[in-house]
Amino acid sequence: MAASGTDRMVVVPKQNYHMHRVRNKTSDLLYSIFRYALVIGISFIILYPLFLKVSVAFKDKQDIYNPTIYMIPQHFTLDNIRLAAQVMDYLPLLANTLLFVTITTLLTAISCALAGYGFARFSFPGSNVLFILVILTILVPTSTLMVPMYLHFRSFDFLGIIQLFSGKNGINLLNTYWPSMITAATAGGLKAGLFIYIFRQFFKGMPKEIEEAALIDGAGGFKTFARIMLPNAISPLITVILFSFVWQYNDTFYSALFMSESPLISLKVASLPAQANQLIPQLMGFGSNSGIKADPNYVAMIVDTGILLAIAPLIILYLFVQRYFVESIERSGVVG
Amino acid sequence: MRTIRLSLKSRRALLGLAFISPWLVGFVFLFATPLLQSIRFSLSNLSVAPGGYVLDFVGFKNFKDALLVDATFNRILVDSVGAMVLNVPMILFFSLFTATLLNQKFRGRTMARAIFFLPVILASSAVAAAESAGLINLMGDASAVDASADGGASFNVVSIVRMLADVGLPMAYVDYIVEAIMRIYEIISSSGVQILIFLAALQSVPGSMYEVAKIEGATAYESFWKITFPMVSPLILTNVIYTIIDSFAGSPVTQAIYQTAFKTQNFGLSSAMSWLYTLVIGLVLIVVGWVLSRRVHYN
Numbered sequence: 001m002a003a004s005g006t007d008r009m010v011v012v013p014k015q016n017y018h019m020h021r022v023r024n025k026t027s028d029l030l031y032s033i034f035r036y037a038l039v040i041g042i043s044f045i046i047l048y049p050l051f052l053k054v055s056v057a058f059k060d061k062q063d064i065y066n067p068t069i070y071m072i073p074q075h076f077t078l079d080n081i082r083l084a085a086q087v088m089d090y091l092p093l094l095a096n097t098l099l100f101v102t103i104t105t106l107l108t109a110i111s112c113a114l115a116g117y118g119f120a121r122f123s124f125p126g127s128n129v130l131f132i133l134v135i136l137t138i139l140v141p142t143s144t145l146m147v148p149m150y151l152h153f154r155s156f157d158f159l160g161i162i163q164l165f166s167g168k169n170g171i172n173l174l175n176t177y178w179p180s181m182i183t184a185a186t187a188g189g190l191k192a193g194l195f196i197y198i199f200r201q202f203f204k205g206m207p208k209e210i211e212e213a214a215l216i217d218g219a220g221g222f223k224t225f226a227r228i229m230l231p232n233a234i235s236p237l238i239t240v241i242l243f244s245f246v247w248q249y250n251d252t253f254y255s256a257l258f259m260s261e262s263p264l265i266s267l268k269v270a271s272l273p274a275q276a277n278q279l280i281p282q283l284m285g286f287g288s289n290s291g292i293k294a295d296p297n298y299v300a301m302i303v304d305t306g307i308l309l310a311i312a313p314l315i316i317l318y319l320f321v322q323r324y325f326v327e328s329i330e331r332s333g334v335v336g
Numbered sequence: 337m338r339t340i341r342l343s344l345k346s347r348r349a350l351l352g353l354a355f356i357s358p359w360l361v362g363f364v365f366l367f368a369t370p371l372l373q374s375i376r377f378s379l380s381n382l383s384v385a386p387g388g389y390v391l392d393f394v395g396f397k398n399f400k401d402a403l404l405v406d407a408t409f410n411r412i413l414v415d416s417v418g419a420m421v422l423n424v425p426m427i428l429f430f431s432l433f434t435a436t437l438l439n440q441k442f443r444g445r446t447m448a449r450a451i452f453f454l455p456v457i458l459a460s461s462a463v464a465a466a467e468s469a470g471l472i473n474l475m476g477d478a479s480a481v482d483a484s485a486d487g488g489a490s491f492n493v494v495s496i497v498r499m500l501a502d503v504g505l506p507m508a509y510v511d512y513i514v515e516a517i518m519r520i521y522e523i524i525s526s527s528g529v530q531i532l533i534f535l536a537a538l539q540s541v542p543g544s545m546y547e548v549a550k551i552e553g554a555t556a557y558e559s560f561w562k563i564t565f566p567m568v569s570p571l572i573l574t575n576v577i578y579t580i581i582d583s584f585a586g587s588p589v590t591q592a593i594y595q596t597a598f599k600t601q602n603f604g605l606s607s608a609m610s611w612l613y614t615l616v617i618g619l620v621l622i623v624v625g626w627v628l629s630r631r632v633h634y635n
Contacts, residue, residue: 035442042434043451045521050454115359122352130356137367141584141617143593144610147377147603148370151389158365186362196359221351250460253590270462307466311458318457322450326532 050315057081057305064297084305087279088268094313097249097265100177104184105245108195111187112240113233116199117225121211131200138193142253150257153179179258180248190247190254195240202236203229235328242325249314269310276302378607389603398608409592409609416587417616423526424579426516431527431575435534436564456528461586526582530575537568573628580620589613 051071060075085091119131156178157170173179183189187196206229214224230237252266260267268275276299318325342350353360378399381392402409438449496517500510516523541564549559584590593613597606 032442035437035440038437039442039444039448042524043448046451046454046524049521111358111362115356118352118355118359122348122355124349124352127352130360133363134359137363139581139618139621140367140371141581141590141610141614143590144374144607144614145367145370146594146610147382147597147607148373149366150597151373151384151603152366152370183362183366185358186366187359188362188366192359221354225355246457250462252460252462266460266462269460269466272466303466307463311460311463314457315454318450318454322453323446326449326453326535 053304053308056301057084057308059301061295061298061301064301080301080305081309083280083283084276084302084309086283087276087302088272088306088309089263090309093263093265093268096263098313100180100262100264101245101248103177104180104189104248105241107181107184108187108189108192108244108248109237109241111185112192112195113199113230113237114225115187115196116236117203117229119196120200120203134193134196136193137188138191138197146257149179150174153258173258175259175261177259177262180254183254190244190251195244198236198240199233202233206232238321238324238328242321245317246314265310269307272306273299273303276306374607374610377604378611380604382603382607384601384603394604398604399612401605402609402612406605406609409589412588412592413613413616416584416589417620419587420580420583420620422512422515423523423583424576426523427527427530427579427583428572428575430523431530432534432568432572434527435531435538436560438531438535439538452524452531453528455525456532459525459528526579529582530579533571533575533578534568537571538564541567569631573625576624576628577621580617580624584613584617 055071055073057080058076058078059069059073059080060077061079063069063073063075066074115134119127119134153173155170156173180189184192210228210232211224214228219227250266252270255262255264255267256270280299280302376391379393379395380398381394383390383392434452438445438452497510497514500513501507505513545563545567546559549563554562589609590613593606593609596602596609
């Protein structure tokens with residue numbers, strides 16, 4: 001396309017017209033070949049590690065040392081998956097993680113939608129200053145708040161109520177799900193500032209007449225929000241729910257800080273290599289004290305299979321929602 | 337029962353406050369309070385006591401310790417800022433380029449989009465950590481056998497360096513480009529959200545502008561620089577800020593702060609470190625924001 005840089009399309013003389021079209025067509029063709037090469041190349045870079053993991057997951061132990069095998073295993077086996085699932089205690093772990101992540105995601109979506117709507121449609125004293133503070137929560141790194149938050153949840157006491165009634169120094173909420181639930185319900189969880197911003201941008205763009213009509217029909221503020229505004233906010237809702245779900249699922253920072261001992265996939269994956277080294281000889285039938293170490297390459301295989309098991313739910317989820325996801329981003333006004 | 341009569345305006349104001357009240361409660365108790373506390377912690381020596389903690393005011397000692405006594409903090413901080421300076425332009429360039437690519441109409445576009453956003457879903461520090469123990473160790477993989485056999489199978493960096501240097505590019509640029517190529521996966525996987533933001537911006541550019549430009553005889557190159565670029569430029573600022581914050585989020589500095597607090601139990605020093613870190617990020621954001629916002633075109 002850039003090839004026709006110098007011709008100006010003023011009046012094309014008749015004899016040149018044909019030439020011009022041929023040249024345009026070739027440059028278009030070349031450009032589209034170039035584009036496909038790029039798209040396919042980048043797609044390959046993204047998918048390659050995934051393919052490698054899938055290939056490893058079905059490979060038999062003897063295939064590791066066979067240099068003639070590239071991707072497709074010669075001895076197809078499900079042993080790796082079985083062993084990795086055993087090491088991770090996969091199904092209970094997955095159920096637990098999904099329950100936890102779903103609840104925090106829903107709480108985040110609700111609290112952020114409320115806040116976004118409040119900032120978009122109402123003016124109250126200090127509303128602009130408060131919105132600047134929302135932006136501030138995006139900018140301040142979480143590690144700054146880490147120590148006070150940790151100590152706060154170690155002896156949790158809302159406004160000193162617990163001390164007032166029982167005389168104790170608050171309750172220890174560490175290693176329970178409460179810290180994440182509380183931060184999610186108060187729109188302070190993972191990247192909540194960004195979500196509030198997305199909702200605010202969307203609600204600002206909605207026509208005011210809808211609300212006025214609802215008001216005249218006698219609906220109160222919350223009813224209007226729940227019945228009229230929220231059902232229309234499908235695009236930002238999908239965006240926020242998907243992002244929140246994925247980030248919560250992958251999060252190690254908050255989970256390691258508040259509930260390092262809870263069974264969550266992200267924590268399990270981080271400790272997977274160490275655990276695989278320790279557990280595999282036992283699971284393969286050697287005694288725990290026999291001093292036999294598993295083949296490091298085999299352990300690496302199990303670790304890769306474990307990673308695949310950990311990210312599989314996300315990939316499956318993504319396969320179902322990716323269309324809505326991209327479309328909703330385009331319409332939800334992440335753009336200011 | 338008598339109800340208090342309020343004007344419509346103050347009723348609306350109260351309703352608005354009711355909507356933001358969950359956030360406000362969270363902000364006051366779980367953001368503002370910890371933020372102020374962490375300033376206090378950074379100026380004190382904190383020791384954990386049963387059911388609480390004891391503070392010992394020590395002034396700026398923790399800050400001095402972080403900068404002058406701690407063996408690695410200085411270096412990690414400078415390294416992180418340096419890595420950020422290198423990364424941000426690469427990620428920005430790549431994401432704008434990719435967004436323009438994905439915004440064009442071609443067969444298989446939906447599939448390409450689905451693949452390109454996969455890294456957003458899979459970006460996880462836990463997976464990355466486990467991966468470094470997994471794939472790299474897997475010496476029995478066929479590629480490793482190839483590499484140990486003749487070393488020719490993998491992609492040859494030296495030849496690129498030589499080729500680019502022969503063209504006459506300054507070595508600094510060559511280094512930069514080669515580094516970008518070597519870390520292409522990392523760059524792709526950290527530019528997912530930025531691609532989404534740019535893509536959303538590109539979708540909002542009215543198609544009629546391109547038609548007019550075409551009729552006037554502008555080439556694709558010209559219409560990119562005269563239409564696309566100015567229209568998405570406000571989002572460049574957004575993306576730069578997002579990238580800076582994102583690149584700091586999983587940086588070694590965060591790790592160091594975490595280690596100091598929970599491995600060595602030195603909470604005061606850790607708070608001081610995190611404040612130094614916050615100040616550095618704040619400074620970077622202010623400088624970048626100031627420089628860019630003067631050049632951005634708003635319509």
